[in-house]
Each structure stands twice: as C-alpha cells, then as structure tokens.
Amino acid sequence: MTTQIPLPEYRWPTLEKGWVWLCGAGPGDPGLLTMHAVNALRQADVVIYDALVQEQILSWAPQADHIYAGKRGGKPSAKQRDISLRLVDLAREGRRVLRLKGGDPFVFGRGGEEAQTLVQHGIPIRIIPGISAGIGGLAYAGIPVTHRDVNQSVTFVTGHDQSGNTPSSLDWRSISKGSQVLVIYMGMKHIAQIAGQLIDAGRNINEPVAVVTTATTQQQQVLETTLGDVVEDIRTAKLEPPAIICVGQSVLMRQVLDWQGMAAGDAPRNLDPLGRGRPAETG
Structure with a gap:
C-alpha cells in the first residue's frame, strides 16, 4: 500500500x-x-x-x-x-x-x-x-486558445443541448462572425451540421480545424484538418468522442508548439506558421 x-x-x-x-x-x-x-x-x-x-x-x-x-x-x-x-x-x-x-x-x-x-x-x-478540456486539452495538443497575433476573442460552445440535438438557441451566424476562434465541446455527433452552418455563415472552408480526442491522456489523438474537410477526415481517421474541436487560426500554432511531439524527437514543422515573416515578439 x-x-x-x-x-x-x-x-x-x-x-x-x-x-x-x-x-x-x-x-x-x-x-x-x-x-x-x-x-x-x-x-x-x-x-x-x-x-x-x-x-x-x-x-x-x-x-x-x-x-x-x-x-x-x-x-x-x-x-x-x-x-x-x-x-x-x-x-x-x-x-x-x-x-x-x-x-x-x-x-x-x-x-x-x-x-x-x-x-x-x-x-x-x-x-x-x-x-476545462477546452483549455487544457488544447494546450496538450500545442494549441493556445488565445495568441496575440491570432485572436482577441474565443467562444466556447456546446455541440448538443439537453435533447441531444445541436442547440437551437445558438445563433451560429453571429457566433461565426463574432469570434475569431471557436472551441466546441461535445460536437462530434453533429459536426457535419455545425461545419455546414459555419461555412454558410461565411467561415472559409480552408480555415484550420483541430479535433482532439481523449485529451491529455495517453490515448490522446489530434487531427489537423480544415472546416471543409473535417467531416470526411473524422470518418477516415475513425475518431471517437470524447473530443474537443477548435476552429480558427490558432490551430496553426500547433506546427511550432506541439510540445509532446518535440518530447518524442519531432522538430517543429514551421517556425512561422502565421506567415508573418518574423519571429514572435516577447514581452
């Protein structure tokens, strides 16, 4: 004992x-x-x-x-x-x-x-x-929910309501236009509907998306995709809930901040994922 x-x-x-x-x-x-x-x-x-x-x-x-x-x-x-x-x-x-x-x-x-x-x-x-998984789970995937060069807002939403359906009370058009980064809890079941509503509201089909399953555990998986491909890519990867889904440019930061990959010996894929042509400022 x-x-x-x-x-x-x-x-x-x-x-x-x-x-x-x-x-x-x-x-x-x-x-x-x-x-x-x-x-x-x-x-x-x-x-x-x-x-x-x-x-x-x-x-x-x-x-x-x-x-x-x-x-x-x-x-x-x-x-x-x-x-x-x-x-x-x-x-x-x-x-x-x-x-x-x-x-x-x-x-x-x-x-x-x-x-x-x-x-x-x-x-x-x-x-x-x-x-919360929407913060800690994404951090374990190397994705900051806020980054000074990326977003000054983040919105947390649930992918289903008490009935198990996509929340009818959510104004997806306003959410899409009003927040640079979206973090979606419990959204796997309705991801096709959610992605479609975001695209219809004006989000780019090439916008980065990350799906993090069983976050922070040894079984964690991270899928990097786009808003237009997320449904098919989840199906191809055979991902299962629980999952956190992040939509927005902050997903690109994983290319340099994937600290678990670095611990395994992987090098950063892109030291300037935002394409700004300069290193990140300090302070």
Missing part, C-alpha cells in the same frame, strides 16, 4: 459531514487536478464520479465508496435529476460527499444544475474549479 504524501502546509478546508463538494477533475491527466481536489479526495466518504474521470484519480480515495454516475451521449445514462437527488440523499445521511466531474463542473458539466438542486434542499456546498 502506497503511503500518502502529506499536503504542503496550508489551511486546507475540511469536508464536513452532510456537505457536498462539487469538484472538477480536469480533462484526464491526473496530474492536472488541483490540490483542493486532492484534499477533497482524501476526506470523502463517497465519491460520485463521471465517465471521464480516470481510475487512478479514484484510487486516491481508497477510504470512500465510489459511485458511477457517468453520462455519455447515445448510451444508457442516469437521468440528471436522479443524480442531483442522489447527492441530496447522501448528504442527508450525514456523509462527506464528493461529486467529481470531468473538466470544470461549471463548464458544460451540469454542475450548476446540481449545485442549484443542493441549495434548494438546504445542503451546504463548496465548488472546486477544474481545468
């Missing part, structure tokens, strides 16, 4: 009986958990976790009961209302409850809904943010 290394000295909060902490587990790599998350794992009586939470992370809470509550598109899943009420019931039993969600609980993670239900039932809560 591995001996736990003590946390650095700090006034770490105590997970009290009857409380629920909603915690982000990050995009996959266990090393991307926050120290507050590790502190929570060490105290919990029960951990209710999502589908994308790595097994190693759960092993850091050997004293706790582990309850799976994953929701995956197109597969049998627990209803969100049932998950929220289960949290209420466990807290009322006097247990120390850790709700562990992939990424950040408040970024397309339904954490807000769960927190709202808990508050409505008088359950005290704490929120522990996590690294």
Whole structure:
C-alpha cells in the first residue's frame, strides 16, 4: 500500500459531514487536478464520479465508496435529476460527499444544475474549479486558445443541448462572425451540421480545424484538418468522442508548439506558421 504524501502546509478546508463538494477533475491527466481536489479526495466518504474521470484519480480515495454516475451521449445514462437527488440523499445521511466531474463542473458539466438542486434542499456546498478540456486539452495538443497575433476573442460552445440535438438557441451566424476562434465541446455527433452552418455563415472552408480526442491522456489523438474537410477526415481517421474541436487560426500554432511531439524527437514543422515573416515578439 502506497503511503500518502502529506499536503504542503496550508489551511486546507475540511469536508464536513452532510456537505457536498462539487469538484472538477480536469480533462484526464491526473496530474492536472488541483490540490483542493486532492484534499477533497482524501476526506470523502463517497465519491460520485463521471465517465471521464480516470481510475487512478479514484484510487486516491481508497477510504470512500465510489459511485458511477457517468453520462455519455447515445448510451444508457442516469437521468440528471436522479443524480442531483442522489447527492441530496447522501448528504442527508450525514456523509462527506464528493461529486467529481470531468473538466470544470461549471463548464458544460451540469454542475450548476446540481449545485442549484443542493441549495434548494438546504445542503451546504463548496465548488472546486477544474481545468476545462477546452483549455487544457488544447494546450496538450500545442494549441493556445488565445495568441496575440491570432485572436482577441474565443467562444466556447456546446455541440448538443439537453435533447441531444445541436442547440437551437445558438445563433451560429453571429457566433461565426463574432469570434475569431471557436472551441466546441461535445460536437462530434453533429459536426457535419455545425461545419455546414459555419461555412454558410461565411467561415472559409480552408480555415484550420483541430479535433482532439481523449485529451491529455495517453490515448490522446489530434487531427489537423480544415472546416471543409473535417467531416470526411473524422470518418477516415475513425475518431471517437470524447473530443474537443477548435476552429480558427490558432490551430496553426500547433506546427511550432506541439510540445509532446518535440518530447518524442519531432522538430517543429514551421517556425512561422502565421506567415508573418518574423519571429514572435516577447514581452
């Protein structure tokens, strides 16, 4: 049995009986958990976790009961209302409850809904943010979501709504025209419709696109393509969710910032991917 290394000295909060902490587990790599998350794992009586939470992370809470509550598109899943009420019931039993969600609980993670239900039932809560896949996953692919020479705006959108369809409330034309870089969560199922709407709204069919699957894990795959070819290229590559899709010129930065490729001995493909004819400025 591995001996736990003590946390650095700090006034770490105590997970009290009857409380629920909603915690982000990050995009996959266990090393991307926050120290507050590790502190929570060490105290919990029960951990209710999502589908994308790595097994190693759960092993850091050997004293706790582990309850799976994953929701995956197109597969049998627990209803969100049932998950929220289960949290209420466990807290009322006097247990120390850790709700562990992939990424950040408040970024397309339904954490807000769960927190709202808990508050409505008088359950005290704490929120522990996590690294969202739309930022951390792209960083592991060597793609910065912002770059001074590329974009001064980035828009995060979800590829499906509560019904599983492309969100009808999104104004894709305005999004297309109003943001230089788009980061799309859960967009694989409807990528043909999404790409078509973006092109119809005026995005160039040759605009760079990256599809990052199982981001930050050893199974991570990165597909570099264009808006016009993304549907066929995903099919050819046989990519499967979970995936983050990035649309915009920042994808080109992967040609020089693919740090995982460099660790494997690959040289940068292009030291000036933006075609500016000069090195990037510092400061």
